[in-house]
Amino acid sequence: xxxxxxxxxxxxxxxxxxxxxxxxxxxxxxxxxxxxxxxxxxxxxxxxxxxxxxxxxxxxxxxxxxxxxxxxxxxxxxxxxxxxxxxxxxxxxxxxxxxxxxxxxxxxxxxxxxxxxxxxxxxxxxxxxxxxxxxxxxxxxxxxxxxxxxxxxxxxxxxxxxxxxxxxxxxxxxxxxxxxxxxxxxxxxxxxxxxxxxxxxxxxxxxxxxxxxxxxxxxxxxxxxxxxxxxxxx
Numbered sequence: 001x002x003x004x005x006x007x008x009x010x011x012x013x014x015x016x017x018x019x020x021x022x023x024x025x026x027x028x029x030x031x032x033x034x035x036x037x038x039x040x041x042x043x044x045x046x047x048x049x050x051x052x053x054x055x056x057x058x059x060x061x062x063x064x065x066x067x068x069x070x071x072x073x074x075x076x077x078x079x080x081x082x083x084x085x086x087x088x089x090x091x092x093x094x095x096x097x098x099x100x101x102x103x104x105x106x107x108x109x110x111x112x113x114x115x116x117x118x119x120x121x122x123x124x125x126x127x128x129x130x131x132x133x134x135x136x137x138x139x140x141x142x143x144x145x146x147x148x149x150x151x152x153x154x155x156x157x158x159x160x161x162x163x164x165x166x167x168x169x170x171x172x173x174x175x176x177x178x179x180x181x182x183x184x185x186x187x188x189x190x191x192x193x194x195x196x197x198x199x200x201x202x203x204x205x206x207x208x209x210x211x212x213x214x215x216x217x218x219x220x221x222x223x224x225x226x227x228x229x230x231x232x233x234x
Contacts, residue, residue, distance in 0.1 A: 034141035054148035064205030103183035112174035128202035143180035
């Protein structure tokens with residue numbers, strides 16, 4: 001588990017011009033996918049209807065714990081991340097974020113293979129947003145243009161998760177990924193850090209043997225994580 005991402009309202013490090021950008025920019029094309037699947041897991045079936053899943057899974061697949069080093073109790077994918085770009089920050093300019101004018105924020109995730117064995121055919125899977133239920137009913141998701149879709153069957157229900165394919169990783173090797181949050185609703189403001197607090201993401205690793213189709217395990221075993229900008233995992 002990784003501490004919540006923080007969107008600082010006026011960060012000098014990223015440049016004031018980025019944070020004062022008004023409205024939804026025509027310069028950035030995004031494909032928002034909101035977490036509105038069964039029980040809040042994954043994306044809605046209608047939202048991904050035109051997307052061919054990169055893989056399909058059921059209860060027999062090999063899931064891997066993923067998160068910050070301090071929250072992964074054993075071997076797994078260790079994730080460190082930091083805020084890398086703020087494309088749109090309407091709430092910082094006094095507007096209520098909505099689908100036509102959302103927060104759009106990039107975070108760089110460094111994913112390291114600390115499973116104890118080389119990984120091939122693995123994905124980083126985004127299972128849920130607002131994992132600690134901080135924001136009731138918040139409409140939030142990720143940019144589908146940066147994701148693949150993984151179809152997961154469990155208990156008679158179908159889930160559609162966003163996922164990122166990892167390259168072959170030896171033990172200790174890592175890869176940097178860009179995760180783009182899209183939030184259409186107001187966020188809490190932390191006066192102590194002068195920051196808006198992003199909802200925490202749930203993540204897990206999943207190994208997909210090739211060319212055999214994959215399968216999965218119970219949602220209860222999926223690890224959760226979020227992201228913190230400018231500070232280490234907490």
